[in-house]
Amino acid sequence: MATAAASQLFVPPYPPRSDKPRGALSTILTLRRNPIEIWAQAHFDRPILIGRSILGLRAAAHDPAAVRRIFLDNAANYRKDDLQLRILSPGLGNGLVTADGESWRLQRRSLAPLFSPRAVADFAPAMQGVAATTVERLSRRRDGAVADVGELMSRIALEVLEQTLFSQGLGREVSEFQRAVTEYFDSFGRLDPLDLLGAPAFLPRFGRRRGRPALKFFDSVVDSVIDNRKRLLDGGGDAPRDLLTPLLEAKDPETGRGLPGADIRANIVTFIFAGHETTANGLTWSLYLLSQAADWRQRAEEEASHVFDPARPSSFEDCEVLRAVFEEALRLYPPAAALSRQAIADDEILGVPIPAGTVISISPYVLHRRPNLWTNPDAFDPSRFLRANRDRIDRFAYIPFGAGPRVCIGMPFSLQEAIIILANLLRTYRFELVEGQEVAPQQRITLRPRRGLRMHVKRREST
């Protein structure tokens, strides 16, 4: 699938893969430190592995046919597992990411129109506005000044949410969100040994105390989002077309009941979390990868300058190089690097019996780097995603946004946003890595550079 010679390709950093399975203690320590390091060579070589470990009966499935069975063909038999829910639910409550059954169906059906192709296209001017403001803001800094690109991207992605899904704003400083999200990820996102061992929920998890201020912060954000909406409606204003309106108007077609208030609140937090940190990470990795591959950087810059037209943001659709770069970044560093499900009833996958209760890990990170599915799997080669090659990728070999009924509802939103932002930034600036910086992926719910990413932001005309 790759077209460039292997020797010219940049191979970005990834954790070493052990040759043999880890013992119990090493498993716990690795999952706590950096879960991406848990994958052994066998996971990349074998389509499915199953066995009993300290975590109970676990399987790892990294084959397109297995992915299709779990996420699509037999999706009703695979629910989100308890460990995943224990990590996500304190923040995300019973929102769209964590809900199940009828509650999930009602939420998904109510929110789907907001993410239809037409509705997402209507968000393009708002995304362009945020990108242009960022370019302008950067122009006030010294040429070549160093920026923490992870922070910059999450600021942009939050501002996009404020201009689209939360049309009355979020009412807080972006830096406050950044602090709260980091606090949450560093506490709830760090696997607790008690959870790994399946200890009962009433036993206190001391590592989580650090995350409580973040939960309080999100509670207060939700209060102000809902109060602002009430004030607008009480004052006779029209309900804007944003996230809150379909949530407030949702009705179960059979019972006529609306969504409980707690689920509405949960979705406000869910969309703040799911809607910015993931795209921001994909953008951060894209800029890093481009900084290390001069040929692709040149192609991306040329496209940003000559194909994208800021006066017509829908021209992002013609930017196939920028899209390919972003998709390749999501292949190498999928922001949602670990997906998992638990079998409700017995099943069989690729001829392997899967007893009821088995927890199955499906890591996009592993799947995206399997040597039998990808040429030069660890190398940065966006050409695999150019139009001429894109159709050759199996739908179930590339799942940065998941698959099946629970596929990411924000996928088209995120792709559009990412291309518009990259186009705007690369038209004017070149991002160069600050020398001597060690870049390594770290998984804390999402996959981000361990110590952030510091880059010089140089005006292109001066490079």
Ligand code: HEM
């Ligand atoms: C690069 C950006 C993104 C990535 C990589 C990503 C990844 C994913 C993945 C893998 C899932 C499926 C999880 C599973 O099956 O267990 C998912 C679900 C979800 N995503 Fe995204 N996402 C991104 C952007 C967004 C955006 C921009 C939004 C909102 C504006 C969003 C909202 C959601 C929601 C609400 C769900 C749950 C859908 C459901 O279960 O029905 N995501 N995302």
